[in-house]
Amino acid sequence: MWAKNNPAKFWTPGSTLRIAFLNGTQAFKDATITAASNWLPHINLKFDFVEGEVGDIRILSEEGTFSSLIGTDALLHPDEPTMKLWPHPGQARYFAANAMHEFGHMLGAEHEQTNPTADIPWDKPAIYAQFGITENPEDDDSQARVTRERLHQWYLDRADPSESIYSEYDRKSIMHYVIYQSWTKGDFQNFLNLSLSDKDKAFMAKAYPYPAETSQ
Known part of the structure; x- marks a missing residue:
């Protein structure tokens, strides 16, 4: 997360x-x-x-x-x-x-697929083709520009670690989008996660800690 x-x-x-x-x-x-x-x-x-x-x-x-x-x-x-x-x-x-x-x-929290440590083997040409845009941004009309920006924001661009607070990339995170096999190279896909993962819980526990107990 x-x-x-x-x-x-x-x-x-x-x-x-x-x-x-x-x-x-x-x-x-x-x-x-x-x-x-x-x-x-x-x-x-x-x-x-x-x-x-x-x-x-x-x-x-x-x-x-x-x-x-x-x-x-x-x-x-x-x-x-x-x-x-x-x-x-x-x-x-x-x-x-x-x-x-x-x-x-x-x-x-932000989307887990853009975690700074995520290493998803994206097949960018396949993704672009599925969403009706080319590999060349210079071909974009206004709608294609919006589509490309959203694909990069939501999926393709990893966050800068120097500007992030993060735990190790977690494919089980509730913050992870579905990733289709046709969008990646090799054998990688991710289904809808239905519950909070252990790393989700641990990350938020650190973000929202309880006061440390003091000894009497």
């Missing part, structure tokens, strides 16, 4: 984060709370889930979207949703995995 080397992105350990639901069914809210609570045994934070528009985090139930601002960036947008979750009735494990992923972003 990794995060940008900016302590201000992390919430203050010991804090209670007020998490507001802007909309959604009760089933959606219950599923979100259950998924998010998987992080709580490993971090020195509390979540206070509330109704309405006032919260450090504001969740919008929206079809077709899973997204979240990173860490305390949520405080920079007080009048907007800071997290969007796509309800999936009947697909509890899929929804839970994606909700945990977005709460990982909310806690400050």
Whole structure:
């Protein structure tokens, strides 16, 4: 797991984060709370889930979207949703995995496939071809430029270790995207991870530590 080397992105350990639901069914809210609570045994934070528009985090139930601002960036947008979750009735494990992923972003984590220590054998020409762009950026129109930038941001460009806080690359991380075999050289693919990995838990435990116990 990794995060940008900016302590201000992390919430203050010991804090209670007020998490507001802007909309959604009760089933959606219950599923979100259950998924998010998987992080709580490993971090020195509390979540206070509330109704309405006032919260450090504001969740919008929206079809077709899973997204979240990173860490305390949520405080920079007080009048907007800071997290969007796509309800999936009947697909509890899929929804839970994606909700945990977005709460990982909310806690400050970035995408694991761009971890500074990731060494994924990308087949860039194959990826470009699948997304309808060429290997030459000079061929790009405005839409192709956006596509290329997103592919590099989300998949192809590893983070600079000097600008990152990170643990060893973890293919089991909840923050890892699916990687298709056709996108890589050799024998490499990654399926959807459905639960927090041991390294996820350890990373966040260090990011949000409990006070050291003092001897009497």
